Structures are given as structure tokens and as C-alpha cells.
Amino acid sequence: MSTRQSKEPDERPASTQRPANWGLVLDLGMRLGLSVVIGVVAGVLLDKWLGTSPLFTLLGVAVGIGAAMYSIWDVARNEMR
Amino acid sequence: MPEEAAEHSESLIHVAIKGEALFHLGPIAVTNSMVGTLIATVVLASLAFWASRNSSVVPGRFQGILEFPLEFLGGVIRGQHPTRWRAILPAVITIFLLVLVANYVGLLPGVGTIGVHVVEEGHEATVPIIRPASADLNFTLALALVAFVLFVSWGIRANGLRGYLKETFVANPPYMTPLMTPIHIVSELSRIISLSMRLFGNIFAGEILLAVMLALTFAVVPAIFLGLEMIFGAVQALVFALLTLTYITLATAGHGGGHDEAHEPARHDADDAALRAGAH
Numbered sequence: 422m423s424t425r426q427s428k429e430p431d432e433r434p435a436s437t438q439r440p441a442n443w444g445l446v447l448d449l450g451m452r453l454g455l456s457v458v459i460g461v462v463a464g465v466l467l468d469k470w471l472g473t474s475p476l477f478t479l480l481g482v483a484v485g486i487g488a489a490m491y492s493i494w495d496v497a498r499n500e501m502r
Numbered sequence: 503m504p505e506e507a508a509e510h511s512e513s514l515i516h517v518a519i520k521g522e523a524l525f526h527l528g529p530i531a532v533t534n535s536m537v538g539t540l541i542a543t544v545v546l547a548s549l550a551f552w553a554s555r556n557s558s559v560v561p562g563r564f565q566g567i568l569e570f571p572l573e574f575l576g577g578v579i580r581g582q583h584p585t586r587w588r589a590i591l592p593a594v595i596t597i598f599l600l601v602l603v604a605n606y607v608g609l610l611p612g613v614g615t616i617g618v619h620v621v622e623e624g625h626e627a628t629v630p631i632i633r634p635a636s637a638d639l640n641f642t643l644a645l646a647l648v649a650f651v652l653f654v655s656w657g658i659r660a661n662g663l664r665g666y667l668k669e670t671f672v673a674n675p676p677y678m679t680p681l682m683t684p685i686h687i688v689s690e691l692s693r694i695i696s697l698s699m700r701l702f703g704n705i706f707a708g709e710i711l712l713a714v715m716l717a718l719t720f721a722v723v724p725a726i727f728l729g730l731e732m733i734f735g736a737v738q739a740l741v742f743a744l745l746t747l748t749y750i751t752l753a754t755a756g757h758g759g760g761h762d763e764a765h766e767p768a769r770h771d772a773d774d775a776a777l778r779a780g781a782h
Contacts, residue, residue, distance in 0.1 A: 444744035448696055455692040455699075463688075487681075488688035495689070499752050 445496060453489040460485020516617075517710060521638040522629045524618070534630050535638035538613070542603040542635055571598060575743065582751050590750060593652055597645065598743035601636060605705055605735030608634030609728055614709060615716075636705035636738070639698065646697035649746040650690075657753030666753070697745060704738050 464481020468474040521533030553568050561569055575595050580587040607613060610632075617628040635641040657666045670690075673682035708731045715724045 444741045445748050447700075447741055448693075448745050448748075451696045451700060452689075452692045455695050456688050459688050459691050459695065484684045484688055487685040488692065491682075491685050491689050492692065495752065499755050 449492060449496060452492045456488035456492060457482065457485035460488065516627050516630070517713070518629075519639075519706070521633055521640065524629070524631065533638070534617075534633040535635050535641060537632045538607050538638075539604065539635040539641060541607050541632065542600060545603050545607075546599055571595060571602075578744070579747060582747065583754070586754070590656070590747070594743050594747050594750075597649065597746055598739050601645070601701065601742050602736060602739035604635040604641070605739060606732070607632070608637060608705065608709055608712075609731055609735070614713065634705060634709065636701055637709050639702045642698040642702040643694075645701070645742070646694045649697060649742075649749065650694050652746060653749040653753045656750045660754035693749060697742060701738055701742055704734060708734055 460481040460483070461478065462481070464478040464484075467477035467481070471477070521535035523531035523533050524537070525532055549568060553565065557565055572591075572595060575598060576587065576591055579591050579594060583590055613632045613634060614630045616632075617630040620627055620629050654666075657670075660666075661669060670686055671679065671683050673679045712724060712727055712731060715727050
């Protein structure tokens with residue numbers, strides 16, 4: 422039985438948590454933009470295919486913005502657990 | 503004179519966004535980025551072979567360097583997954599080492615500069631024989647897909663297939679599911695594209711920067727940028743590996759985290775001992 426056994430995950434040294442958080446912060450900014458781009462591209466392609474312009478483009482923008490906000494929520498929810 | 507200098511610089515800089523085919527093996531085009539990947543793989547395999555034959559309990563300088571990423575990433579992964587870290591570590595460290603060595607292959611002398619002459623659309627160009635693997639979107643996208651499969655499989659392992667699908671696609675409250683499902687899909691897709699484009703963009707931009715500096719400046723100046731590229735190569739490898747780890751953490755967060763702590767104390771002890779043995 423070591424002294425480490427009694428250590429709760431929340432007590433782990435900050436130095437072991439920090440590197441993973443750097444990556445998360447670097448990633449989040451990129452995903453915000455990419456989510457909107459993916460939504461718009463998918464919307465434009467669907468509109469071209471179905472001839473429904475601009476219905477799916479607008480829906481794509483909304484879904485993309487929603488996905489961007491969801492990405493932030495997903496990360497924040499995990500950090501708050 | 504300035505026209506001559508400009509023409510000379512232009513002939514030294516050959517920019518191609520995709521990997522260029524060197525020869526064909528049946529229907530498969532062998533590109534210069536495949537050669538880069540092969541070199542990275544051979545280097546890693548040789549190091550692994552050497553380390554497995556010559557490792558000692560008290561590590562020498564070289565063994566210490568080889569063990570450093572293992573200890574560092576081992577500590578980070580153990581901090582996030584106290585009981586599962588031994589299963590997660592090999593995948594994350596493989597990604598880290600492969601990306602690191604693939605990035606550093608681009609800094610070797612001759613890579614991107616020694617090539618074969620080809621005529622493209624009436625212009626003579628030099629196609630490099632070796633191109634760093636990370637400067638090809640095919641490699642980074644493939645690696646991002648591997649990371650995607652990894653964190654989805656870990657999510658399924660932790661929560662069960664039904665639990666994972668419910669966590670991912672069924673919204674709370676359930677009547678929001680039709681709205682949330684496309685948002686989830688776009689969010690998941692953005693992870694793959696973000697992982698692959700970041701690595702590709704950084705390494706490809708670094709390659710172009712080095713080529714421009716080599717063409718426009720002299721002696722010491724490109725060396726400064728080579729040094730910077732060494733730092734960027736390590737940072738990008740670390741970011742890719744840590745993001746894979748973060749996504750695994752997010753995928754397993756549903757029900758798995760608490761379960762580990764409560765039900766597997768014996769394994770926790772064994773992992774503690776293994777980490778200490780690895781660290782010394």
C-alpha cells in the first residue's frame with residue numbers, strides 16, 4: 422500500500438493537468454470556426470443537389486453555430502464534473 | 503540582375519500541396535510523403551529494437567532520452583485515467599512518437615531539396631524524393647481517423663454501445679434529439695478536421711517557410727527557422743497526442759470514470775507500482 426493510493430484524482434498535481442488543457446484550448450478555437458464551415462458547406466451541397474437554395478444553407482449555418490456552441494458546452498461540462 | 507535572382511529563387515521553391523507520385527506499384531502511386539512515413543517508421547522501429555535489447559534498470563543518457571516521453575505522457579494520462587492509463591498509454595504515445603519523428607524527418611538535410619527533375623505544364627520542376635509525412639493531408643487525416651476510432655471505441659468500452667449512442671445522439675430532454683443529432687454529427691466531424699488540418703497546416707507552412715528562407719537568405723538565417731521548426735514539431739506532436747487523450751477522456755466521462763475508482767483498487771495498486779518501476 423503506497424501513499425499514492427489514498428490520493429483522489431482531484432488532488433493530482435496541477436502540472437499533470439495543465440498540458441491536456443493547453444491542447445483543449447488550442448483545439449476549441451479551431452473547432453468553433455470549423456463547425457460553422459462544415460455546416461455551411463453541407464448546406465450549400467444539399468441545396469445544389471436538391472435545388473432548394475437557400476433553405477439548407479441557412480439551416481447549415483444554424484446547425485454549424487449550434488455545433489460550435491455545443492463544443493464549448495461539451496468541454497465546460499466535462500471540466501465542471 | 504534582380505530578375506535573375508528572382509528566377510533563381512523561384513526555381514529553388516517548389517510548392518505542392520499534395521504528395522507527388524515518384525513511381526507506381528500497380529494501381530498504387532508511391533508518393534514522396536510515403537517515403538517520409540517509411541523513414542519515420544524505420545527510425546522508430548530501430549529505436550524500439552535497440553531499446554528492447556539494451557535497456558537497463560539504471561538508464562544511461564540515451565535510454566533516459568527515450569524514456570522521457572513515456573514518463574511525461576504516462577504521468578499526464580495517469581492523472582486523467584488513474585486505472586485505465588496502462589491501456590490508453592500505448593495508443594497515445596504511439597501517435598506522439600510517430601508524429602514527432604515524422605515532423606523531424608522534414609528537418610533532415612536533403613529532405614525537400616534533393617529530388618528528380620520533371621516537366622510539369624511546360625515548366626521544369628524538381629520533385630523532392632522525400633517529403634515529411636505530416637506535410638501531406640492524407641497522413642494527418644488518416645491519423646485523425648485513427649484517433650477518432652480510438653476515442654469512439656473507448657467511449658463504447660466505458661459506457662457500452664447503447665450507453666455511448668444514447669450519450670452521443672439522444673438529447674436530454676429527448677424531444678430535442680432531432681435538433682441535437684445534426685449538431686452532434688457536425689461537432690464530431692469538426693474534431694477530425696481540426697486534428698488533421700492543424701497538424702498539416704503547421705508542418706506544411708513550416709516547410710514552405712524553410713524553403714523560402716533557404717532561397718532568399720544565406721548561412722545562419724535558415725538555421726534560426728530550423729530551430730523554431732524543431733520546437734513547433736514537438737509542440738504539434740504533443741498537441742495531437744494530448745487532444746486524442748482529451749477526446750478519450752470526454753468519451754469515457756459518461757459513466758466510466760467513477761466506476762473505475764470504486765471497483766478496481768487492486769489494479770490501481772498494480773498500476774502505481776508499474777509507473778514507479780517505469781520512472782526509475
